[in-house]
Amino acid sequence: MNVKYFYSFLAVLVLALIAWVGCDLLGLQVLFGVILPYIAVVVFLVGFFLRMMDWARSTVPFQIPTTAGQAKSLPWIKFNAIDSPFTTGGVVARMFFEVVTFRSLFRNTRMRVNPDGRISYDIELWLWLFALAFHYTFFVVILRHARFFLEPLPLPFEILEKIDTFVQIGQPVISMSSFALLGTVLFLFVRRVYLPNIRMISLASDFFPLFLIFGIVFTGIFMRYFAKIDVTAAKELTYGLVSFNLPSLAKMQGIGSIFYIHVFFVSVLLVYFPWSKLMHMGGIFLSPTRNMANNTRAVRHVNPWNYPVNVHTYEEYEDDFREKMIEAGLPVDKKE
Protein backbone atom coordinates (compact mmCIF):
# COMPACT_ATOMS: atom_id res chain seq x y z
CA MET A 1 0.00 0.00 0.00
CA ASN A 2 1.38 3.33 -1.07
CA VAL A 3 1.19 5.95 1.66
CA LYS A 4 0.74 8.83 -0.77
CA TYR A 5 -2.43 7.65 -2.36
CA PHE A 6 -3.74 5.97 0.74
CA TYR A 7 -3.66 9.21 2.74
CA SER A 8 -5.20 11.15 -0.15
CA PHE A 9 -7.97 8.60 -0.39
CA LEU A 10 -8.46 8.73 3.37
CA ALA A 11 -8.61 12.54 3.28
CA VAL A 12 -11.39 12.50 0.69
CA LEU A 13 -13.25 9.84 2.65
CA VAL A 14 -13.00 11.95 5.82
CA LEU A 15 -14.29 14.98 3.90
CA ALA A 16 -17.32 12.99 2.77
CA LEU A 17 -17.86 11.83 6.33
CA ILE A 18 -17.63 15.39 7.66
CA ALA A 19 -20.30 16.58 5.23
CA TRP A 20 -22.48 13.57 5.93
CA VAL A 21 -22.27 13.91 9.72
CA GLY A 22 -22.70 17.67 9.45
CA CYS A 23 -25.86 17.47 7.38
CA ASP A 24 -27.47 14.18 8.29
CA LEU A 25 -26.82 14.16 12.03
CA LEU A 26 -26.14 17.75 13.04
CA GLY A 27 -28.41 19.52 10.54
CA LEU A 28 -25.76 22.02 9.42
CA GLN A 29 -27.21 22.45 5.92
CA VAL A 30 -26.67 26.21 6.09
CA LEU A 31 -22.98 25.71 6.79
CA PHE A 32 -22.36 23.15 4.03
CA GLY A 33 -24.87 24.51 1.52
CA VAL A 34 -24.44 28.27 1.91
CA ILE A 35 -21.56 29.51 4.07
CA LEU A 36 -18.82 27.17 2.85
CA PRO A 37 -19.67 27.55 -0.87
CA TYR A 38 -19.56 31.34 -0.55
CA ILE A 39 -16.25 31.19 1.31
CA ALA A 40 -14.93 28.74 -1.29
CA VAL A 41 -15.79 31.01 -4.22
CA VAL A 42 -14.14 34.01 -2.55
CA VAL A 43 -11.02 32.02 -1.61
CA PHE A 44 -10.85 30.68 -5.17
CA LEU A 45 -11.06 34.09 -6.82
CA VAL A 46 -8.73 35.87 -4.38
CA GLY A 47 -6.28 32.98 -4.35
CA PHE A 48 -6.31 32.72 -8.12
CA PHE A 49 -5.59 36.44 -8.40
CA LEU A 50 -2.76 36.33 -5.84
CA ARG A 51 -1.05 33.35 -7.44
CA MET A 52 -1.27 34.91 -10.90
CA MET A 53 0.10 38.23 -9.65
CA ASP A 54 2.90 36.39 -7.87
CA TRP A 55 3.88 34.90 -11.20
CA ALA A 56 3.36 38.19 -12.99
CA ARG A 57 5.87 39.84 -10.64
CA SER A 58 8.44 37.11 -11.20
CA THR A 59 11.48 37.88 -13.26
CA VAL A 60 12.03 36.22 -16.60
CA PRO A 61 15.79 36.51 -16.86
CA PHE A 62 16.22 34.71 -20.14
CA GLN A 63 14.37 34.21 -23.38
CA ILE A 64 13.77 30.48 -23.09
CA PRO A 65 11.11 29.31 -25.55
CA THR A 66 11.28 25.57 -26.19
CA THR A 67 11.23 25.03 -29.90
CA ALA A 68 10.00 22.11 -31.91
CA GLY A 69 10.61 23.36 -35.39
CA GLN A 70 12.97 25.28 -37.65
CA ALA A 71 13.69 28.76 -36.37
CA LYS A 72 13.46 31.76 -38.66
CA SER A 73 16.83 32.48 -40.16
CA LEU A 74 17.74 33.03 -43.82
CA PRO A 75 14.91 33.94 -46.17
CA TRP A 76 15.09 30.79 -48.30
CA ILE A 77 14.92 28.45 -45.30
CA LYS A 78 11.35 27.54 -44.49
CA PHE A 79 10.62 28.13 -40.83
CA ASN A 80 7.92 26.81 -38.54
CA ALA A 81 5.78 29.77 -37.47
CA ILE A 82 3.95 27.89 -34.71
CA ASP A 83 6.51 25.50 -33.24
CA SER A 84 9.24 28.08 -33.35
CA PRO A 85 7.28 31.33 -33.31
CA PHE A 86 9.05 34.48 -34.38
CA THR A 87 6.24 36.98 -33.90
CA THR A 88 3.63 37.64 -31.24
CA GLY A 89 1.04 36.26 -33.63
CA GLY A 90 2.96 33.01 -33.81
CA VAL A 91 3.16 32.88 -30.03
CA VAL A 92 -0.58 33.44 -29.75
CA ALA A 93 -1.26 30.66 -32.26
CA ARG A 94 1.13 28.34 -30.45
CA MET A 95 -0.44 29.09 -27.08
CA PHE A 96 -3.94 28.65 -28.47
CA PHE A 97 -3.22 25.18 -29.84
CA GLU A 98 -1.30 24.31 -26.69
CA VAL A 99 -4.29 25.15 -24.51
CA VAL A 100 -6.93 23.74 -26.81
CA THR A 101 -5.25 20.60 -28.13
CA PHE A 102 -2.37 19.91 -25.69
CA ARG A 103 0.28 19.71 -28.42
CA SER A 104 3.13 19.36 -25.94
CA LEU A 105 1.51 16.25 -24.52
CA PHE A 106 1.00 14.94 -28.03
CA ARG A 107 4.78 14.76 -28.39
CA ASN A 108 5.00 12.42 -25.44
CA THR A 109 7.34 9.50 -26.07
CA ARG A 110 8.28 6.44 -24.09
CA MET A 111 11.79 5.09 -24.08
CA ARG A 112 12.36 1.38 -24.20
CA VAL A 113 15.36 -0.84 -24.48
CA ASN A 114 15.06 -3.44 -27.21
CA PRO A 115 16.20 -7.05 -26.65
CA ASP A 116 19.31 -6.35 -28.71
CA GLY A 117 20.24 -3.48 -26.41
CA ARG A 118 19.29 -0.68 -28.75
CA ILE A 119 17.13 2.12 -27.38
CA SER A 120 14.00 3.23 -29.16
CA TYR A 121 11.50 5.96 -28.46
CA ASP A 122 7.86 5.10 -29.09
CA ILE A 123 5.06 7.56 -29.53
CA GLU A 124 2.84 7.37 -26.46
CA LEU A 125 -0.55 8.97 -26.97
CA TRP A 126 -2.72 7.45 -24.25
CA LEU A 127 -1.96 10.19 -21.75
CA TRP A 128 -2.65 12.86 -24.36
CA LEU A 129 -5.93 11.22 -25.36
CA PHE A 130 -7.25 10.76 -21.84
CA ALA A 131 -5.97 14.11 -20.60
CA LEU A 132 -7.77 15.80 -23.46
CA ALA A 133 -10.93 13.79 -22.83
CA PHE A 134 -10.69 14.53 -19.13
CA HIS A 135 -10.40 18.29 -19.55
CA TYR A 136 -13.11 18.54 -22.18
CA THR A 137 -15.62 16.37 -20.37
CA PHE A 138 -14.95 18.26 -17.17
CA PHE A 139 -15.58 21.47 -19.07
CA VAL A 140 -18.84 20.12 -20.49
CA VAL A 141 -19.94 18.92 -17.05
CA ILE A 142 -19.28 22.37 -15.59
CA LEU A 143 -21.22 24.03 -18.41
CA ARG A 144 -24.11 21.62 -17.96
CA HIS A 145 -24.36 22.72 -14.34
CA ALA A 146 -25.46 26.13 -15.62
CA ARG A 147 -28.99 24.77 -15.45
CA PHE A 148 -28.73 24.88 -11.66
CA PHE A 149 -27.57 28.48 -11.59
CA LEU A 150 -29.36 30.27 -14.41
CA GLU A 151 -33.02 30.95 -14.97
CA PRO A 152 -34.06 31.08 -17.75
CA LEU A 153 -31.36 28.88 -19.23
CA PRO A 154 -29.72 30.48 -22.29
CA LEU A 155 -30.07 28.51 -25.51
CA PRO A 156 -26.41 27.35 -25.91
CA PHE A 157 -26.62 25.50 -22.61
CA GLU A 158 -29.86 23.81 -23.67
CA ILE A 159 -28.28 22.68 -26.92
CA LEU A 160 -25.28 21.32 -25.04
CA GLU A 161 -27.60 19.41 -22.72
CA LYS A 162 -29.46 17.98 -25.73
CA ILE A 163 -26.25 16.81 -27.39
CA ASP A 164 -24.89 15.34 -24.18
CA THR A 165 -28.04 13.33 -23.51
CA PHE A 166 -29.00 12.39 -27.04
CA VAL A 167 -28.61 8.65 -26.48
CA GLN A 168 -31.75 8.85 -24.30
CA ILE A 169 -30.92 5.91 -22.09
CA GLY A 170 -32.95 5.57 -18.92
CA GLN A 171 -34.76 8.25 -17.05
CA PRO A 172 -33.31 10.70 -16.13
CA VAL A 173 -31.45 10.37 -19.40
CA ILE A 174 -27.77 9.51 -19.18
CA SER A 175 -25.42 12.36 -19.93
CA MET A 176 -22.36 10.98 -21.64
CA SER A 177 -19.93 13.56 -20.29
CA SER A 178 -20.39 12.47 -16.66
CA PHE A 179 -19.47 8.88 -17.36
CA ALA A 180 -16.65 9.82 -19.70
CA LEU A 181 -15.28 12.07 -16.97
CA LEU A 182 -15.47 9.25 -14.43
CA GLY A 183 -13.65 6.96 -16.84
CA THR A 184 -10.88 9.43 -17.59
CA VAL A 185 -10.32 10.24 -13.90
CA LEU A 186 -10.00 6.52 -13.28
CA PHE A 187 -7.51 6.22 -16.14
CA LEU A 188 -5.39 9.08 -14.82
CA PHE A 189 -5.38 7.43 -11.39
CA VAL A 190 -4.59 3.93 -12.64
CA ARG A 191 -1.78 5.35 -14.74
CA ARG A 192 -0.15 6.83 -11.65
CA VAL A 193 -0.47 3.59 -9.73
CA TYR A 194 0.24 1.07 -12.46
CA LEU A 195 3.34 2.55 -14.15
CA PRO A 196 6.26 2.16 -11.71
CA ASN A 197 8.14 5.22 -12.89
CA ILE A 198 5.05 7.42 -12.67
CA ARG A 199 4.19 5.96 -9.27
CA MET A 200 7.68 6.84 -8.12
CA ILE A 201 7.30 10.53 -8.93
CA SER A 202 3.65 10.82 -7.86
CA LEU A 203 3.00 12.76 -4.68
CA ALA A 204 0.06 13.00 -2.37
CA SER A 205 -0.71 16.33 -4.06
CA ASP A 206 -1.12 14.41 -7.33
CA PHE A 207 -3.50 11.85 -5.88
CA PHE A 208 -5.60 14.13 -3.71
CA PRO A 209 -7.14 16.17 -6.56
CA LEU A 210 -7.78 12.97 -8.51
CA PHE A 211 -9.63 11.42 -5.58
CA LEU A 212 -11.45 14.66 -4.91
CA ILE A 213 -12.59 14.99 -8.52
CA PHE A 214 -13.51 11.32 -8.51
CA GLY A 215 -15.58 11.99 -5.38
CA ILE A 216 -17.32 14.92 -7.03
CA VAL A 217 -18.16 12.96 -10.16
CA PHE A 218 -19.18 9.89 -8.20
CA THR A 219 -21.54 11.75 -5.87
CA GLY A 220 -22.92 13.66 -8.85
CA ILE A 221 -23.68 10.53 -10.82
CA PHE A 222 -24.92 8.78 -7.70
CA MET A 223 -27.49 11.44 -6.87
CA ARG A 224 -28.65 11.82 -10.46
CA TYR A 225 -29.23 8.16 -11.18
CA PHE A 226 -29.36 6.23 -7.91
CA ALA A 227 -29.88 8.01 -4.59
CA LYS A 228 -32.30 10.54 -6.05
CA ILE A 229 -32.67 14.01 -4.63
CA ASP A 230 -35.42 16.56 -5.05
CA VAL A 231 -33.98 18.46 -8.01
CA THR A 232 -36.33 21.42 -7.69
CA ALA A 233 -35.31 21.93 -4.05
CA ALA A 234 -31.65 21.59 -5.05
CA LYS A 235 -32.04 24.22 -7.73
CA GLU A 236 -33.81 26.53 -5.29
CA LEU A 237 -30.67 26.42 -3.17
CA THR A 238 -28.06 26.67 -5.95
CA TYR A 239 -30.06 29.33 -7.81
CA GLY A 240 -30.59 31.09 -4.48
CA LEU A 241 -26.83 31.15 -3.91
CA VAL A 242 -26.08 33.03 -7.11
CA SER A 243 -29.15 35.28 -7.02
CA PHE A 244 -28.90 36.00 -3.25
CA ASN A 245 -32.36 34.69 -2.54
CA LEU A 246 -32.02 31.63 -0.33
CA PRO A 247 -34.81 29.14 0.33
CA SER A 248 -36.07 28.34 3.82
CA LEU A 249 -34.16 26.02 6.13
CA ALA A 250 -36.91 23.43 5.93
CA LYS A 251 -36.51 23.28 2.16
CA MET A 252 -32.74 23.00 2.48
CA GLN A 253 -33.16 20.10 4.87
CA GLY A 254 -35.39 18.40 2.34
CA ILE A 255 -32.47 17.81 -0.02
CA GLY A 256 -30.59 14.58 0.63
CA SER A 257 -27.15 14.69 2.29
CA ILE A 258 -25.54 13.28 -0.86
CA PHE A 259 -26.17 16.70 -2.38
CA TYR A 260 -24.31 18.40 0.45
CA ILE A 261 -21.42 15.96 0.19
CA HIS A 262 -21.21 16.84 -3.51
CA VAL A 263 -21.30 20.57 -2.77
CA PHE A 264 -18.76 20.20 0.04
CA PHE A 265 -16.39 18.37 -2.30
CA VAL A 266 -16.71 21.15 -4.84
CA SER A 267 -16.11 23.77 -2.14
CA VAL A 268 -12.98 21.94 -1.01
CA LEU A 269 -11.79 21.75 -4.62
CA LEU A 270 -12.32 25.50 -5.07
CA VAL A 271 -10.43 26.31 -1.85
CA TYR A 272 -7.66 23.86 -2.71
CA PHE A 273 -7.37 25.01 -6.31
CA PRO A 274 -5.26 28.20 -6.08
CA TRP A 275 -2.65 26.63 -3.79
CA SER A 276 -2.13 23.44 -5.75
CA LYS A 277 -0.94 22.08 -9.06
CA LEU A 278 -4.41 22.75 -10.41
CA MET A 279 -3.24 26.33 -10.92
CA HIS A 280 -1.80 25.12 -14.21
CA MET A 281 -5.14 26.42 -15.47
CA GLY A 282 -3.80 29.96 -15.20
CA GLY A 283 -0.14 29.06 -15.13
CA ILE A 284 -0.05 27.60 -18.61
CA PHE A 285 -0.50 31.08 -20.01
CA LEU A 286 2.53 32.29 -18.08
CA SER A 287 4.94 29.51 -19.08
CA PRO A 288 8.06 31.25 -20.43
CA THR A 289 8.90 28.16 -22.48
CA ARG A 290 5.64 28.56 -24.37
CA ASN A 291 4.72 32.24 -24.31
CA MET A 292 7.96 33.71 -25.63
CA ALA A 293 8.97 34.20 -29.23
CA ASN A 294 12.08 32.53 -30.59
CA ASN A 295 13.53 35.78 -31.89
CA THR A 296 16.61 36.30 -29.75
CA ARG A 297 18.76 37.08 -32.79
CA ALA A 298 16.47 39.89 -33.85
CA VAL A 299 15.18 41.33 -30.58
CA ARG A 300 17.32 41.76 -27.51
CA HIS A 301 15.87 40.34 -24.32
CA VAL A 302 17.05 42.44 -21.39
CA ASN A 303 17.50 40.56 -18.18
CA PRO A 304 15.91 42.66 -15.42
CA TRP A 305 18.52 41.31 -13.03
CA ASN A 306 21.26 43.05 -14.96
CA TYR A 307 22.88 45.75 -12.87
CA PRO A 308 24.19 48.85 -14.62
CA VAL A 309 27.68 48.19 -15.89
CA ASN A 310 30.10 51.03 -16.63
CA VAL A 311 31.37 50.27 -20.08
CA HIS A 312 34.15 51.94 -21.96
CA THR A 313 33.14 51.94 -25.60
CA TYR A 314 35.52 51.95 -28.53
CA GLU A 315 34.49 55.49 -29.42
CA GLU A 316 35.51 56.64 -25.95
CA TYR A 317 38.76 54.67 -26.24
CA GLU A 318 39.51 56.31 -29.52
CA ASP A 319 38.79 59.75 -28.03
CA ASP A 320 41.31 58.99 -25.29
CA PHE A 321 44.10 57.81 -27.58
CA ARG A 322 43.36 59.38 -30.98
CA GLU A 323 46.47 61.48 -31.31
CA LYS A 324 48.73 58.67 -30.20
CA MET A 325 47.02 56.31 -32.60
CA ILE A 326 47.45 58.72 -35.51
CA GLU A 327 51.08 59.21 -34.55
CA ALA A 328 51.64 55.46 -34.54
CA GLY A 329 49.89 55.19 -37.92
CA LEU A 330 46.92 53.16 -36.65
CA PRO A 331 43.59 53.54 -38.50
CA VAL A 332 40.98 55.63 -36.65
CA ASP A 333 37.24 56.08 -37.28
CA LYS A 334 37.17 59.82 -36.68
CA LYS A 335 39.99 62.08 -37.78
CA GLU A 336 39.45 65.32 -35.80
Add this chain to the structure above:
Amino acid sequence: MNDKGKIIAGIIIFFVVATFPFWFNMFVEKTPAPELVLTAKAQAAKVCVRDTAFMKANHMQLLDEWRDTVVRKAERIYVNAEGKEFNMSLSNTCLDCHSNKAEFCDRCHQYASIEPYCWDCHIDNPKETK
Protein backbone atom coordinates in the same frame (compact mmCIF):
# COMPACT_ATOMS: atom_id res chain seq x y z
CA MET B 1 7.73 40.12 -16.65
CA ASN B 2 6.64 43.45 -17.98
CA ASP B 3 3.35 42.02 -19.23
CA LYS B 4 1.35 42.83 -16.09
CA GLY B 5 -1.26 44.70 -18.07
CA LYS B 6 -1.95 41.72 -20.30
CA ILE B 7 -1.99 39.33 -17.36
CA ILE B 8 -4.43 41.45 -15.39
CA ALA B 9 -6.64 41.77 -18.48
CA GLY B 10 -6.62 37.98 -18.78
CA ILE B 11 -7.49 37.51 -15.11
CA ILE B 12 -10.36 39.99 -15.41
CA ILE B 13 -11.75 38.15 -18.43
CA PHE B 14 -11.52 34.87 -16.53
CA PHE B 15 -13.26 36.35 -13.48
CA VAL B 16 -16.05 37.80 -15.59
CA VAL B 17 -16.64 34.37 -17.17
CA ALA B 18 -16.28 32.52 -13.86
CA THR B 19 -18.80 34.73 -12.07
CA PHE B 20 -21.23 34.62 -15.00
CA PRO B 21 -24.16 33.20 -12.94
CA PHE B 22 -23.89 36.03 -10.41
CA TRP B 23 -24.15 38.92 -12.83
CA PHE B 24 -26.40 37.12 -15.30
CA ASN B 25 -29.04 36.79 -12.58
CA MET B 26 -28.72 40.48 -11.76
CA PHE B 27 -29.86 41.44 -15.24
CA VAL B 28 -32.55 38.82 -15.55
CA GLU B 29 -35.74 38.95 -13.57
CA LYS B 30 -35.52 36.52 -10.68
CA THR B 31 -37.67 33.46 -11.00
CA PRO B 32 -39.53 32.42 -7.88
CA ALA B 33 -39.55 28.77 -6.86
CA PRO B 34 -42.28 26.86 -8.69
CA GLU B 35 -45.57 26.37 -6.88
CA LEU B 36 -47.55 23.37 -7.90
CA VAL B 37 -51.29 23.39 -8.33
CA LEU B 38 -53.14 20.23 -7.38
CA THR B 39 -56.40 19.53 -9.13
CA ALA B 40 -59.51 18.78 -7.05
CA LYS B 41 -59.15 15.15 -7.94
CA ALA B 42 -55.53 15.03 -6.84
CA GLN B 43 -56.39 16.79 -3.58
CA ALA B 44 -59.18 14.34 -2.90
CA ALA B 45 -56.88 11.37 -3.50
CA LYS B 46 -54.36 12.81 -1.01
CA VAL B 47 -51.76 10.16 -1.75
CA CYS B 48 -50.11 9.50 -5.08
CA VAL B 49 -48.89 6.10 -6.22
CA ARG B 50 -46.12 6.41 -3.65
CA ASP B 51 -45.48 9.00 -0.94
CA THR B 52 -44.77 12.60 -1.94
CA ALA B 53 -41.07 12.63 -1.08
CA PHE B 54 -40.51 9.52 -3.19
CA MET B 55 -42.54 10.90 -6.08
CA LYS B 56 -40.69 14.23 -6.04
CA ALA B 57 -37.32 12.57 -6.43
CA ASN B 58 -38.10 9.31 -8.21
CA HIS B 59 -41.15 9.78 -10.44
CA MET B 60 -39.07 9.69 -13.62
CA GLN B 61 -37.50 6.39 -12.67
CA LEU B 62 -40.86 4.94 -11.71
CA LEU B 63 -42.29 5.96 -15.08
CA ASP B 64 -39.30 4.44 -16.83
CA GLU B 65 -39.83 1.16 -14.99
CA TRP B 66 -43.53 1.29 -15.81
CA ARG B 67 -42.80 1.78 -19.47
CA ASP B 68 -40.42 -1.16 -19.58
CA THR B 69 -42.80 -3.41 -17.65
CA VAL B 70 -45.74 -2.59 -19.87
CA VAL B 71 -43.90 -2.68 -23.17
CA ARG B 72 -41.66 -5.66 -22.54
CA LYS B 73 -43.68 -7.84 -20.19
CA ALA B 74 -47.20 -6.67 -21.02
CA GLU B 75 -47.97 -6.36 -17.31
CA ARG B 76 -50.14 -3.35 -16.69
CA ILE B 77 -50.89 -3.51 -12.97
CA TYR B 78 -48.65 -1.83 -10.40
CA VAL B 79 -49.13 -2.69 -6.73
CA ASN B 80 -47.73 -0.22 -4.23
CA ALA B 81 -46.60 -0.88 -0.64
CA GLU B 82 -50.14 -0.34 0.66
CA GLY B 83 -51.43 -3.02 -1.70
CA LYS B 84 -53.29 -0.56 -3.87
CA GLU B 85 -53.39 -1.37 -7.58
CA PHE B 86 -52.72 1.09 -10.37
CA ASN B 87 -52.80 0.90 -14.11
CA MET B 88 -49.24 1.63 -15.24
CA SER B 89 -49.99 4.49 -17.60
CA LEU B 90 -48.73 8.03 -17.75
CA SER B 91 -51.68 9.22 -19.77
CA ASN B 92 -54.42 7.30 -18.00
CA THR B 93 -53.21 7.17 -14.41
CA CYS B 94 -50.84 10.05 -13.73
CA LEU B 95 -52.52 12.58 -15.94
CA ASP B 96 -55.94 11.45 -14.76
CA CYS B 97 -55.39 13.19 -11.42
CA HIS B 98 -52.74 15.63 -12.56
CA SER B 99 -54.66 16.75 -15.59
CA ASN B 100 -53.12 20.21 -15.27
CA LYS B 101 -49.77 19.50 -16.92
CA ALA B 102 -48.93 23.18 -17.31
CA GLU B 103 -49.38 23.96 -13.60
CA PHE B 104 -48.04 20.68 -12.30
CA CYS B 105 -45.50 18.90 -14.47
CA ASP B 106 -44.15 21.76 -16.51
CA ARG B 107 -43.48 24.19 -13.68
CA CYS B 108 -40.74 22.13 -12.07
CA HIS B 109 -39.43 20.81 -15.36
CA GLN B 110 -39.09 24.33 -16.66
CA TYR B 111 -37.50 25.55 -13.44
CA ALA B 112 -34.92 22.75 -13.56
CA SER B 113 -34.51 23.19 -17.35
CA ILE B 114 -35.55 19.65 -18.13
CA GLU B 115 -37.39 18.61 -21.25
CA PRO B 116 -38.49 15.04 -20.71
CA TYR B 117 -39.08 13.18 -23.93
CA CYS B 118 -42.19 11.57 -22.36
CA TRP B 119 -44.21 14.40 -23.86
CA ASP B 120 -42.94 13.60 -27.34
CA CYS B 121 -45.69 10.95 -27.45
CA HIS B 122 -47.96 11.43 -24.47
CA ILE B 123 -49.38 14.70 -25.62
CA ASP B 124 -52.58 13.69 -27.40
CA ASN B 125 -54.45 12.59 -24.31
CA PRO B 126 -57.72 14.46 -24.09
CA LYS B 127 -57.50 14.54 -20.29
CA GLU B 128 -54.43 16.64 -20.48
CA THR B 129 -54.75 20.34 -21.00
CA LYS B 130 -51.66 21.87 -22.31
